[in-house]
Amino acid sequence: xxxxxxxxxxxxxxxxxxxxxxxxxxxxxxxxxxxxxxxxxxxxxxxxxxxxxxxxxxxxxxxxxxxxxxxxxxxxxxxxxxxxxxxxxxxxxxxxxxxxx
Amino acid sequence: xxxxxxxxxxxxxxxxxxxxxxxxxxxxxxxxxxxxxxxxxxxxxxxxxxxxxxxxxxxxxxxxxxxxxxxxxxxxxxxxxxxxxxxxxxxxxxxxxxxxxxxxxxxxxxxxxxxxxxxxxxxxxxxxxxx
Numbered sequence: 001x002x003x004x005x006x007x008x009x010x011x012x013x014x015x016x017x018x019x020x021x022x023x024x025x026x027x028x029x030x031x032x033x034x035x036x037x038x039x040x041x042x043x044x045x046x047x048x049x050x051x052x053x054x055x056x057x058x059x060x061x062x063x064x065x066x067x068x069x070x071x072x073x074x075x076x077x078x079x080x081x082x083x084x085x086x087x088x089x090x091x092x093x094x095x096x097x098x099x100x101x
Numbered sequence: 102x103x104x105x106x107x108x109x110x111x112x113x114x115x116x117x118x119x120x121x122x123x124x125x126x127x128x129x130x131x132x133x134x135x136x137x138x139x140x141x142x143x144x145x146x147x148x149x150x151x152x153x154x155x156x157x158x159x160x161x162x163x164x165x166x167x168x169x170x171x172x173x174x175x176x177x178x179x180x181x182x183x184x185x186x187x188x189x190x191x192x193x194x195x196x197x198x199x200x201x202x203x204x205x206x207x208x209x210x211x212x213x214x215x216x217x218x219x220x221x222x223x224x225x226x227x228x229x230x231x232x
Contacts, residue, residue: 002138002139002141003139004136004137004138004139005136005137005138005139006131006132006134006136009127009131009134010127010128010131010132013124013127013128013131014124016127017120017121017123017124017127018120020119020120020123021117021120021121024113024116024117024119024120025112025113025114025116025117026109026112027111027113028109049139052139052140052141052142053136053139053140054139054140055139055140055141055142055143055164055165056164056165056166057142057147057150057151057154057162057164057165057166058154058166058167060147060151061151061154061155061166061167061169062169062172064151064155065169065172065173065176068176068179068180069176069179071180071183072179072180072182072183073183075183075184075186075187076183076186076187076190078187079186079187079188079189079190079191080190082190082191083190086193
């Protein structure tokens with residue numbers, strides 16, 4: 001007895017919207033990174049769900065590559081947060097309004 | 102004195118309503134869609150098939166997939182570039198050395214204003230106490 005695909009999609013939409021909520025409401029750059037991670041993982045849930053739906057493993061393999069890409073994104077993101085803290089002494093994203101100072 | 106995490110109070114709840122609206126729309130669309138039951142995978146090891154698909158050895162895979170060897174190489178290069186980028190961002194511009202993470206909880210450094218102070222004095226100031 002398999003779960004219908006639309007419930008996977010509903011879970012994915014919930015995780016994605018939690019990520020969108022975090023990005024829209026919070027101002028901490030590290031929370032931003034976590035929210036982007038939630039959104040990427042929501043896409044992974046969709047890939048795996050449709051992989052199972054069609055009986056083809058392409059989606060599962062591609063979700064592995066998405067995870068690797070998310071790791072690269074976090075490495076760069078934390079580097080940017082580090083520079084942000086060094087230059088503004090804060091990681092509030094609304095304070096970093098200029099690119100040169 | 103230790104600090105503990107506190108509930109964020111500077112939260113923009115009004116903007117968050119947009120996320121809730123998005124979830125309502127997506128939930129409606131998904132629940133009214135007629136996707137039917139999933140087909141499921143054929144018999145055989147899923148993990149082994151993922152491994153074969155990743156290295157373009159699809160003739161040995163039990164479950165149908167596409168080849169991902171080029172994507173595998175590209176993602177290796179991207180991860181390498183991200184590692185270099187992270188080191189480049191973490192490097193300080195003045196003395197060109199990567200310093201250890203400052204675990205000061207976001208407290209302002211006492212030797213922050215003077216640019217000539219080296220990393221050791223700054224770290225000692227942090228651990229030695231606050232101003």
